[in-house]
Amino acid sequence: MMKLYDYWRSSAAYRVRIGLNLKGVDYEAVPINILRDKNEHLTESYRAKNPQMRVPALETPQGVLTQSLSILVWLDQTYPEPRFVPADPWLGAQVRAFALTIAADIHPLNNISVLGWLKDKFAANETQISTWYVHWIKSGFDALETQLAARPQTRYAFGDEPGLADICLVPQCANARRYDMDLTAYPRITAIDEHARRHPAFIKAAPENQKDAVKP
Ligand SMILES: N[C@@H](CCC(=O)N[C@@H](CS)C(=O)NCC(=O)O)C(=O)O
Secondary structure, three states, X not given: OEEEEEOOOOHHHHHHXXXXXXXXXXXXXXXXXOOOOOOHHHOHXXXXXXXXXXXXXXXXXXXXXXXXXXXXXXXXXXXXXXXXOOOOHHHHHHHHHHXXXXXXXXXXHHOHHHHHHHHHHHOOOHHHHHHHHHHHHHHHHHHHHHHHHOOOOOOXXXXXXXXXXHHHHHHHHHHHHHOOOOOOOOHHHHHHHHHHOOOHHHHHHOHHHOOOOOOO
């Protein structure tokens, strides 16, 4: 069985959990606590798995894969149904652009090591961190909402079945809620997020349903 190096609150790992569940691929979750007082991702044993020392990493029969989007594309090519990216090149490019707005442009600026750097090097306080965090989500969500509003009003971002865009959107919405971001300006994003979170694959992948989840 494949092993997913995982952390319940990691939105990048959450993407891969959704992907594995949608494909019906069974896996063993190996929790890696990335909080700054634990730093389990910075150990030599984990570095041997993922030299970048981040989660997720997926241990496959061929070796360890890193980077959530790369893992999701590998899953899509290895387990063709249900498709994460449409076969049509034009639509496929739009789906990947949507996913990359989150995975390449929003999420990296809000990563735990970036927030830690702001605190350590620039003495940023909690309010400043929160302002920074919400700012980068807003800049991405403004664009995504505009793109969604111009598309047919389907149940998921690009149709009536979940795909790569939804796999990235739902964890990013969870991050926004953690920082109490007001999402009322994003009716399409919130409708898709609420619908997707009722899907069994998304429920099973939800942070609060992971074995390492810390209960409030
Ligand atoms: N682009 C990577 C991002 C991975 C990433 O940054 N993961 C975060 C958790 S969401 C992490 O491990 N952070 C630890 C750190 O920054 O030290 C991906 O999509 O897999």
